[in-house]
Amino acid sequence: GAGVSQTPSNKVTEKGKYVELRCDPISGHTALYWYRQSLGQGPEFLIYFQGTGAADDSGLPNDRFFAVRPEGSVSTLKIQRTERGDSAVYLCASSVRVQETQYFGPGTRLLVL
Amino acid sequence: AQSVSQHNHHVILSEAASLELGCNYSYGGTVNLFWYVQYPGQHLQLLLKYFSGDPLVKGIKGFEAEFIKSKFSFNLRKPSVQWSDTAEYFCAVSLYNQGGKLIFGQGTELSVKP
Numbered sequence: 001g002a003g004v005s006q007t008p009s010n011k012v013t014e015k016g017k018y019v020e021l022r023c024d025p026i027s028g029h030t031a032l033y034w035y036r037q038s039l040g041q042g043p044e045f046l047i048y049f050q051g052t053g054a055a056d057d058s059g060l061p062n063d064r065f066f067a068v069r070p071e072g073s074v075s076t077l078k079i080q081r082t083e084r085g086d087s088a089v090y091l092c093a094s095s096v097r098v099q100e101t102q103y104f105g106p107g108t109r110l111l112v113l
Numbered sequence: 114a115q116s117v118s119q120h121n122h123h124v125i126l127s128e129a130a131s132l133e134l135g136c137n138y139s140y141g142g143t144v145n146l147f148w149y150v151q152y153p154g155q156h157l158q159l160l161l162k163y164f165s166g167d168p169l170v171k172g173i174k175g176f177e178a179e180f181i182k183s184k185f186s187f188n189l190r191k192p193s194v195q196w197s198d199t200a201e202y203f204c205a206v207s208l209y210n211q212g213g214k215l216i217f218g219q220g221t222e223l224s225v226k227p
Binding site for chain 1: 145147162211215
């Protein structure tokens with residue numbers, strides 16, 4: 001079946017702009033996770049959803065970052081007033097339930113100029 | 114803070130050589146353990162996982178890993194690598210009471226020479 005999809009695959013923006021990154025999880029997966037991967041590093045946890053609610057947002061670096069999952073399926077990661085340090089690959093993963101195996105999408109490569 | 118350490122940043126092997134990639138974590142409680150692989154141009158894929166039971170787990174493509182609780186380790190092994198194993202390998206840990214969020218190591222890049 002279809003895997004996790006993420007759009008756009010690449011996003012170039014200017015410092016100070018607002019961006020939205022979208023994640024479509026595997027159908028029927030109730031848990032959804034966002035990670036950020038900088039060059040030469042492993043992915044770092046940002047936030048995860050159980051259904052519609054954010055169960056743990058402890059990884060969000062500051063209040064410029066926000067994520068929603070209004071209907072318990074698609075999720076959007078929103079970044080306000082982007083900074084050059086936000087440049088990274090943003091990964092989304094989903095699992096059938098919390099604590100189960102996570103399946104990753106291809107990521108969105110964000111470049112802030 | 115909990116962390117995952119992968120000892121080798123870049124490993125270069127010839128085909129048919131044996132592979133062992135080290136992974137240690139710092140957390141005293143119950144953990145689930147994973148190895149993910151990222152082939153060039155592709156997304157992260159699960160190689161194998163340990164949740165409970167037999168500490169020696171077998172994954173896809175001939176890979177296996179052994180969980181040694183006393184050493185907080187989960188090393189990845191393959192007896193004979195192939196050129197197609199060239200990829201980046203990530204060890205990850207999820208803590209039992211923290212919702213499944215993964216803590217990743219920094220990754221090991223494996224290059225296999227034909």
